[in-house]
Amino acid sequence: MNGNxxxxxxxxxxxxxxxxxxxxxxxxxxxxxxxxxxxxxxxxVLVEAGVAPGxxxxxxxxxxxxxxxxxxxxxxxxxxxxxxxxxxxxxxVAHFLADAEPRLFVRDPAxxxxxxxxxxxxxxxxxxxxxxxxxxxxxxxxxxxVAERDGDDLAAxxxxxxxxxxxxxxxxxxxxxxxxxxxxxxxxxxxxxxVLLHALxxxxxxxxxIALHCALLGGTPTIFLPRFDVRTVKQHLPExxxxxxxxxxxxxxxxxxxxxxxxxxGVRVFISGSAPLTEATFDAWQVRTGHRILERYGMSETIxxxxxxxxxxxxxxxxxxxxxxxxxxxxGEGGEPLPAGEVGGxxxxxxxxxxxxxxxxEKTAEEFRPDGYFITGDLGVMDAEGRxxxxxxxxxxxISGGYNVYPKEVESLIDELDAVAExxxxxxxxxxxxxxxxxxxxxxxxxxxxxxVTAFLKGRLARFKQPKQVVxxxxxxxxxxxxxxxxxxxxxxxxxxxxxx
Ligand code: AMP
Numbered sequence: 001m002n003g004n005x006x007x008x009x010x011x012x013x014x015x016x017x018x019x020x021x022x023x024x025x026x027x028x029x030x031x032x033x034x035x036x037x038x039x040x041x042x043x044x045v046l047v048e049a050g051v052a053p054g055x056x057x058x059x060x061x062x063x064x065x066x067x068x069x070x071x072x073x074x075x076x077x078x079x080x081x082x083x084x085x086x087x088x089x090x091x092x093v094a095h096f097l098a099d100a101e102p103r104l105f106v107r108d109p110a111x112x113x114x115x116x117x118x119x120x121x122x123x124x125x126x127x128x129x130x131x132x133x134x135x136x137x138x139x140x141x142x143x144x145x146v147a148e149r150d151g152d153d154l155a156a157x158x159x160x161x162x163x164x165x166x167x168x169x170x171x172x173x174x175x176x177x178x179x180x181x182x183x184x185x186x187x188x189x190x191x192x193x194x195v196l197l198h199a200l201x202x203x204x205x206x207x208x209x210i211a212l213h214c215a216l217l218g219g220t221p222t223i224f225l226p227r228f229d230v231r232t233v234k235q236h237l238p239e240x241x242x243x244x245x246x247x248x249x250x251x252x253x254x255x256x257x258x259x260x261x262x263x264x265x266g267v268r269v270f271i272s273g274s275a276p277l278t279e280a281t282f283d284a285w286q287v288r289t290g291h292r293i294l295e296r297y298g299m300s301e302t303i304x305x306x307x308x309x310x311x312x313x314x315x316x317x318x319x320x321x322x323x324x325x326x327x328x329x330x331x332g333e334g335g336e337p338l339p340a341g342e343v344g345g346x347x348x349x350x351x352x353x354x355x356x357x358x359x360x361x362e363k364t365a366e367e368f369r370p371d372g373y374f375i376t377g378d379l380g381v382m383d384a385e386g387r388x389x390x391x392x393x394x395x396x397x398x399i400s401g402g403y404n405v406y407p408k409e410v411e412s413l414i415d416e417l418d419a420v421a422e423x424x425x426x427x428x429x430x431x432x433x434x435x436x437x438x439x440x441x442x443x444x445x446x447x448x449x450x451x452x453v454t455a456f457l458k459g460r461l462a463r464f465k466q467p468k469q470v471v472x473x474x475x476x477x478x479x480x481x482x483x484x485x486x487x488x489x490x491x492x493x494x495x496x497x498x499x500x501x
Contacts, residue, residue, distance in 0.1 A: 003150045003153065004078065004147060004149035004153075005075055005174045005177050007146045008178060009217070010076070012216065012217060013032045013033070013035060017036075019221065021034065021035045021216070021221065022065045023221055024065065025232055028065070035069065039072040040073075040076075041142050042069050042072075042137050043142075044141055045137055046074065046077040048140075049103070050103055052078065053147050053148075054154070056100045056103060056157060057074040057080070057081055057102055057104045057105075058105045059071070060086055060093060060111075060203075063201060063207075063224075064128065070106060070126065071083070075155055077147055080156060080157055082157045082159070085203045103121065105122070105124075107123065107124075109127040150174075151178070153174060155172055158170045158204075158300040160300050170301040171356055175351060179351035180209070180213075180323075180351070181209065184214055185218060189310050191268075192218065194220045195239060195241050196214065196223065196241075196243075197225070198211050198212065198222045199227060199228040199249065204300075210298065211244040214242075223239065228245070230256050230259070234258075238262070238264075238265060238266055241267055241269075243271070244271045246275055246481050247281060248275075248482035250293065254285065263289075264291060267291065269291075270293045271294045275482045275483045276390060278422070279317050280416075294308045294309075294314050294320075299376060302350075305328055305352070306322050307320045308320035309321065315387060317389055318388065319388050319389065321385075321386050325352070328346065330342065330346055330380055330382050332344050341382075343379060345379060346379065346390070347375055348376055349371075349374065377393055377395065378390055379393070391408045391409065392406055393486075396486050398427030399434060400433045400436060400437055401433040405437055407425035407426070410465055410466075410467070411423045411424065414453060417452075417453070417456055419443055420441045420443060421442040421444040422476060423440065424440045424476050424489055425438070426493065428495075429494060429498055436469070437465065438467055438469050438470075441453075441472055450468075452470075453470045454467070476489075477489065
């Protein structure tokens with residue numbers, strides 16, 4: 001049997017031909033036959049461009065239906081899809097070109113002037129006004145053959161967002177992608193009449209795999225929006241049954257005074273991930289819409305690890321249970337499993353776990369335990385029932401005076417203050433304590449003082465965990481997936497205590 005995930009999708013597309021696959025905001029529509037046909041034409045284009053099984057196709061393109069076909073055609077041709085954030089600069093792209101050594105590079109024609117060197121690789125363009133890829137696709141004879149692949153062969157190389165050091169390519173196999181997509185489809189009870197609202201980017205596992213695969217495997221329609229925008233989302237939400245988003249989608253909708261239950265009347269589940277959803281947002285969403293957001297936890301290296309249940313209690317602040325086929329444990333520094341209730345490193349094993357970092361065997365070896373568990377770099381705690389809660393990234397842990405401070409615990413309390421819209425807790429060098437706790441807050445009204453915060457935390461939180469300084473900012477720096485960039489905050493406030501001493 002062909003282990004190529006494209007073969008599974010091709011079989012679904014064949015039985016759902018006339019159904020809508022991608023419905024665009026401008027009224028455009030691709031049915032499943034259109035998607036299969038365009039994928040087949042593009043497969044021919046790729047094969048003629050020399051893409052052979054195992055070859056990488058690097059794509060830095062906008063969100064459009066042809067980009068979905070490009071991903072599917074790469075798999076169908078046996079290639080390895082390498083999606084890149086459209087915000088990467090030419091210098092960053094040069095690193096990915098050198099590292100991934102793609103056979104073909106597909107890029108937006110609008111950024112052509114910044115592209116000087118492709119090292120002799122094939123280049124095609126795909127932009128909102130077309131491009132050479134679209135021309136080639138229109139002229140090509142469809143190729144419906146699906147290249148033979150083993151389930152363990154690479155399907156995608158996903159570069160991690162890389163907040164420290166150079167970004168690494170996570171090698172995902174056809175089996176990783178297939179097993180996770182199938183597990184999610186079952187776990188989230190995907191229905192034949194589901195309509196997915198898709199406003200996520202396509203260069204990240206959330207938009208490309210998690211969201212899209214549920215719909216594509218189900219042969220159900222996707223409302224395919226170019227980006228998240230409150231007005232457009234409000235317009236299309238009433239026709240949707242499932243929305244998947246990053247927490248910022250939820251906070252931005254809540255900021256819109258007109259957003260109400262009527263917009264959500266057909267929705268059966270709202271799903272959130274890629275960054276922590278605060279309890280305040282979870283609660284406010286429930287009050288406004290009547291829905292309890294289903295939070296789940298994943299990463300580029302493992303797609304989805306855990307999820308709150310579809311039926312049963314969805315707990316604010318928890319990312320739920322290990323998905324079927326995935327094992328999750330919390331360990332101490334030496335890798336020894338910790339009992340329920342203790343904070344430690346989150347480790348994951350299962351069909352979803354990637355094969356390693358591209359051309360980095362040492363880095364790969366460092367991140368895996370001998371028994372096959374992947375060390376995620378996240379810190380968490382599991383309760384006696386197996387519900388996991390994340391307390392932060394290991395590298396965001398603050399050690400002040402020798403004591404561990406888990407930022408999320410402090411942030412959750414500070415966020416309870418009416419005067420604070422949101423907060424990020426970081427550690428920066430401190431002459432006495434090694435690291436001093438700093439709370440960076442976005443005030444909801446006037447400035448928030450350090451005294452105000454410490455007075456509120458008194459009796460609620462041990463002294464060593466309380467911020468030694470509160471800094472007010474207009475907004476927290478976030479990446480395109482809504483993650484707060486704590487490394488940037490640490491850099492910015494590095495001298496906060498040393499300059500005072
Ligand atoms: P990425 O590889 O860019 O998807 O980033 C993965 C990281 O995002 C994880 O290792 C977590 O630190 C974080 N993350 C993903 N989902 C959640 C969640 N539901 N709650 C908290 N952090 C999350």
